[in-house]
Amino acid sequence: MIVSRTKRGTNLEDVQEMNRSLVIQLMRRRVVCSRAELTQASGLNQSTITHIINELISWGLVVETGIIDGKKGRRSIGIKLHCEPYKIVGVRLARKSITVALYDLAGVEYDKRQISIHTMDGSMKALKRMKELIAEMIESNQAGKVIAIGVVTPGPLFRNEGRIALMTDFPGWETINIQADLMNDFGIPTYIEHDAKAGALAHWWLGEPHQERGVMIYVAAGQGVGAGIVVDGKVYRGALGMAGEIGHMSIDYKGPQCECGSKGCLELYCSTSALLKTLNKEHASLASVWQEVQEGRGGKAEEAVRQASWFLGFGLVNIVNTFNPDRIILGDELSAAGSLLLETVQSVLDQHVLPDVSGKLAVELAADDSDPMLAGAAIVAIDSIVAQPSSFLQQHRS
Incomplete structure (x- = not known):
């Protein structure tokens, strides 16, 4: 039997919420704008924009900035988002550390703290320490109110x-x-997301140049390997939220056993954990590996990184053929290998993907001055708030 899903209608309240969300998104990309600009950009009529802006002003999310010059010499009252009163706590859980930071609704970071965790201490103790860090961050907030928590x-x-x-x-x-x-x-809304998906969303939100359309894949190659897939600004999650789990994609059915139960999983070959196991007699830390690679001595570290990069590139061939992205961003710990990683991955893609596909695919390294997965923890929460602004912001009006 074929069971079809009935498409649900959209009531007036839903339409109003969608329009609010659209206006906030448009304002997020502009430092200062006018109501007339929003009318043109949104396709909504002037009275609708006026009503929405008045609501957002009453909630403390929008403020007027004074007279600005518009097109054809016309002058109007400038408006901008006022995000500081609304705070988000972003949490990144990794295998060896927990990082917590405080953000506002625009994704601006105010404070950050990190602690180390250890497998021998157990997950419950790590969770307890996570809660302590979150409590400290909420307590340290000096202005506004923390309205959500995002965890990756x-x-x-x-x-x-x-x-x-x-x-x-x-x-x-x-x-x-x-x-x-x-x-x-x-007692506040909490959102959870896979770290690579959060990193992808952070790059879409905060990356330059701003991307409006297309398929972008952020690859988190660190202690594990995952991918975040963003299509036209929306994260692709799959039925259970597990889409992009490329670290457990088998590239050798006769390969070593993985904890997931399969054999030859990608992360066994190109994660930084696997890299350190390969170099366990020569290097005890990633810092030591990167130093040797940067010095260009051509030793075992460089060869091991090149091999890990080759395996990652080989895995990405399958991802390119499956999702046909126009942009791939290589991030997390392995991205510290820099040009060696980028050039190796690009070479593998050029060799194993159709030329007409690889020639139109941009592959780049993530910026090394930020933690997109930590920022993404906050943005996952912010994205949910922006999608339903009245549910969150009206009750916290200043």
Whole structure:
């Protein structure tokens, strides 16, 4: 039997919320604008824009800036988003650390703190330390109010259930519903996302030049390997929220056993954890590996990084053929290999992808001065708030 899903209608309240969200998104990309600009950019009529802006002003999210010059010498009252009163706590859980930062609704970072965690201490102790860091960050907030928490984790992640399915090298997290636990403790909306998906969303929101359309893939090659896929500004998550879990894509069915139960998983060949295992007699830390690579001595470290980069590129061939992206961003710890990583991955793609495809594909390194997955933790929450602004902002009006 074929069961069809009935498409639900859209009521007036939904339309109004969609229009608010659209206006906030348009203003987010502009430092200062006018109501007339928003009318033209949105396609909404002038009275609708006026009503929405008046609402947002009453909520404290929009402020007037004074007279500005418009097109053809016309003058109008400037408006801009006032994001400082609304704060978000972003949390990044990794296998060896927890990082917590405070952001406003525009994604501006105010404070950041990090602690180390260890497998031997167990997941419950790590969760307790995470809560302590979040509490400290909320307490340190000097202006406005924290209205949401965003958490990003390694995967595989059952996003719809709020829990990690498997964290390789750090068991125990699969029994914890992180999302529900934090919501119960702090009493504010909490969102959870796979770290690579959050990193992808951060690049889409904050990256330059700003991308409006297309398919962008952010590859987080660190202690594990994952990918975030963004299509026209929306993260592709799949049925259970696990889309992009490329670290557990097998590239050798006769390869070594992975903790997920499969063999030859990609992250066994090109994660930084795998890289350090390969170099365990020569290098005890990634810093030592990167130093040797940067010095260009051509030793075992350089060869091991080149090999890991080749495997990553080989895995990305499958991703390119599946999703046909126009942009791939290489991020997380392995991106510190710089040009060696980029050139190796590009070479593999050029050799194994159709020339007409690889020739139109931009491959680049993530900026090395930020942590997009940490920023993405906040942006995951911000994205949800912007999608339903009245549910969050009206109750916190200044």
